[in-house]
Amino acid sequence: MWLAHASWQPQPMPLTRREGIFNNSLTTLGETATSSLAWCAAFAAHLGNWWWRSKPLPEGKLRSAGKTMEPFEPSRPQDEVIQRPVMETLRQRIASWQQHATIIGGRYQSGKSVATEEALRGVRGVVRFTIRSADWADRMCKQLGVDDEGLFKEVMRRVPEKLKDFPNNLTKFPILLLEVPRTTTEGINLISSTAKDVATDKIGSAIHVIVSASSAAVALAFDAGGTERQEDIWVADLTEEEAKEFLALHGHEKNWKDFVDACGLRIGDLVKACENLKKGMSLDNTKQEYQRLATVEVVGFMELQVHPKVTGREGFQQHSHPPSGACRANSQQELSCCVFSPYQEALLFCFHIA
Template sequence: MKRRHRVRIKTWMALVFVLVKLMGAFVPPPQVASARLRGLIERPQFIGSSIVKEDLRPRLTHCRALDVRVWEVIVSASGLVVATTQAVRAFKASSEGKIRAAVAKAMKPFEPSRPQDEVIQRPVMGTIRKRIASWQQHATIIGGRYQSGKSVATEEALRGVRGVVRFSIESADWKRMMFEELKVENSGLFKEMMRRVGEKLKDFPDNLTKYPVLLLDIPRTTIEGIDRVSSTAKDVATDKIGCAIHVIVSASSAAAALAFDAGGLERQEDIWVGDLTEQEAKEFLALHGHEKNWKDFVDACGLRIGDLVKACENLKKGMPLDDTKQEYQRVADDEVRRFMQLKIDEEVTGRQMLQELMDAYPAGIRNVVNGFGILPKKLAALIRNESCHAVYFHPIKKRFFFASKLHKEAAEAQLAKP
């Protein structure tokens, strides 16, 4: 049902409702009006009067007929309102109604969670926008260290873009939960909804993309269901449903990004969101009122944006920067200790890998440790399961690195122990 038709129906319903209310307020029911007129006729001063015989009695008959007709109109109008309301509700509950509602929601300009004046512009945002604008096939993976600003960068790149559907994957049954959130019942209705979104995007030639976008967030804690994300990306990235869908996966950690597999590296595009540059950190901290002492924050916390955000919040609560740094150091120590205990392969341990990373610092190492090859995807699963994010794999540089300078310092201290 087109928007203008819905507006017309709602307008007519409102007018009928007002009419019913007004008529109910000013026009009495037939029996009440007749009784009032009969009481007037039977007053002593009118008994036997020619006025009653010639004028009032015909008026009584006419009044009764008029009242009946008026109330027939009221009843008919009331029935129309009820029937129209029921029809609208039934349509909304139907598959067609649900699809149209989901399409209407997807066609609204995408609104990021943060106001634009609270976001610093980073080159990676332009990279993501360029990818969206030029997309033809295959999924896009937005990777990076945990809390490196991937979600903010992706949201900012999509600001104002129409045709975006977003969902956070938190369980193996994420598809059913996504359908429920969109109020479509199954994958068939979902694909039809996205096909219609693609059709409607033709009416917006200035939109960044002519393809619908399915933005999937993968939290750091998500372990199950990622394989289904990969298969879904392969399924909808083609024109099988009448309109290809651009799947963008925003993985909260580098390990989560590695778990995604759309059928090989040649079938996905990786975009890496790294730490801030010092200039970006200065701009970011200026937004939080620390333009003059921004270097103190960087020295204490590094250049990961999530660490800087938490340091600003802690400072507002009265926690000094040194205390925040010590907290980060404790986390790094714990993650390095757990990583050292990993048995990555039959011939490779976490301790051996940390030692080779230390020897090669800061260049990182390829996926060979102690002469044995390491599958980044397998190591990523171990890191997620054991919550030991001391190391990450850079999918573009194809190398392993320490997660941060604090992790490197923690590994150096641990490796020095006998």
């Protein structure tokens, strides 16, 4: 009634303005719906994650978690192992670990596996797996009796709670020890991404990934996201004192120098020389055999490629500068990463890459 007598009368709104308001309303409605859906999805994910973590694991999966609580047992008895400084370095790394993968590198037969195992002796919460193929993750889950990688991570995430029952354990985090044999050149990408993923997770869920690479080339190819996201520990050859102590364990305390002169200071070579001597092979024959194998190794290295990085001739040259038409490493350590003895260094020079 009042509008009928008022001087102001409502005017029809222009079509373009009506369309704009309508479109703006739809946009606002869409944004609101999208935001609501995103919130609902996030809440559902959080609720699902809470449910997954709180629900009891099947009995078989609990046994998989329980196996990791057994003290780690190295392959060699303790009285057959000499203590080396690198073992203490590894123990300190394990005890103080918070994030990022640990890469154990060194020359072939330098004793990386023994050093790593000895550092882990008696430690609870360790899962060990040897990588032999590109589908190693699926094989690892099958070996541990879990269905997939997600369930494996969940089992491992429950390990810290169980470790609270062992306050004297060297670490409060679960450890995934991945051993990479010398013949393995596939699956390195997956190893790197897995280490980057689980070893940099939030505190309380992270897994300490330790990669023990039999070949120095594999260690060089490993990349968990740059040097700031991985800790590289180098296992060097024995010192003469360590070689003397080791050979004394094998009954050669008097002629230990003869072994070193013939075989060098790689502990694996010294072990083999002791075994050969028991079979009747002289040290001179062992030395000749090592030189033959060294030649094969150098030739094989020329063609070696470990994805995602090339670590053969091209990779070696990337770390070198060319003097007088040949390539030479910038440091002796770079050279020793790729070649295995002074004899092989001479061979590499003959191949024009040293």
